[in-house]
Amino acid sequence: MPNVPSPTVHTDLRAHHRKLTRPRQAVLAIITAATRHLTPAEVYRQAKVQYPHLGLTTVYRTLDLLVELGYIQRIHLEEGCHSYAPTARPHGHHLVCSECGRAEEFAECDLDTLVRALQTRTGYEIQVHVLELMGRCPTCQTKSRPLRARKK
Amino acid sequence: MPNVPSPTVHTDLRAHHRKLTRPRQAVLAIITAATRHLTPAEVYRQAKVQYPHLGLTTVYRTLDLLVELGYIQRIHLEEGCHSYAPTARPHGHHLVCSECGRAEEFAECDLDTLVRALQTRTGYEIQVHVLELMGRCPTCQTKSRPLRARKK
């Protein structure tokens, strides 16, 4: 049962003189239903099932569009930057293990106070923040501390 | 006045059977003196002044090495992922204007509570945090506000 695009998306698109095409529906269905962040290539592969004629170029363009409209957000990971995730889940920050690359996601970030103070002091209008934490995950802590962890 | 590599780096390298070569010295001088994050390409351009024969490949390799040794850290920004910044200066955070690229630096960041909570919850040993804020600086705010900033 293919995901029916929410009426809101439809309306939003119309408001911007954009069209709700079949390729877009396919991309939308995949990315909004995603339980984890997906790379454009992953979205492409999955959305092709629903609409086999889909082109990769269109996936990129649609993801851009959805970010613009605020339906999804672009996130940055250590390995192969640039994944996308539905905005529904309020914005995820990441805690990344610097040894094995494993990552945990967390939502809370108590930056409002800081952001407000900085806005006042600098006059900037702060729109986005990127917060990344790095450390060693429990598993890597148990392994002997690696003197020379060479990446293959 | 070319930056003399700190004796510590020298020692660290020797301990790992690595060499302190001229190309590495050039990269080291640039990245450790950087007042803001630099992309590999920027490091390349700047380090070439000191050592014109430098190759881009070597810049990538040296940056990797310095991250491994903990002298610099890789950070992720919205535009053109992957920049590097010296770890030395205990964390300077940046507030970057997304229009003109101007950046302010700030030191305070009240993440201790968050960090402690996350350590408890996830079992990670959190070592580093990167916090970047983006917005519009006062000057750019006075310029016409872009209703639909289309990326060129």
Next chain:
DNA sequence: TCCTAATTGAAAAACGTTTTCAATTACTAG
């Protein structure tokens, strides 16, 4: 139903990054 602007996909170009490899270089042992 027609018209037009928006959208599409394929191919090619443009990135940023990594790999390969023969030549060079810095350190170490003698």
Next chain:
DNA sequence: CTAGTAATTGAAAACGTTTTTCAATTAGGA
């Protein structure tokens, strides 16, 4: 100080990802 060796180098090529180009197609308002 010199020779030997392993680490390092840069150019070129390979790579994967993202963007651009462009003619053909399509959705939705008139």
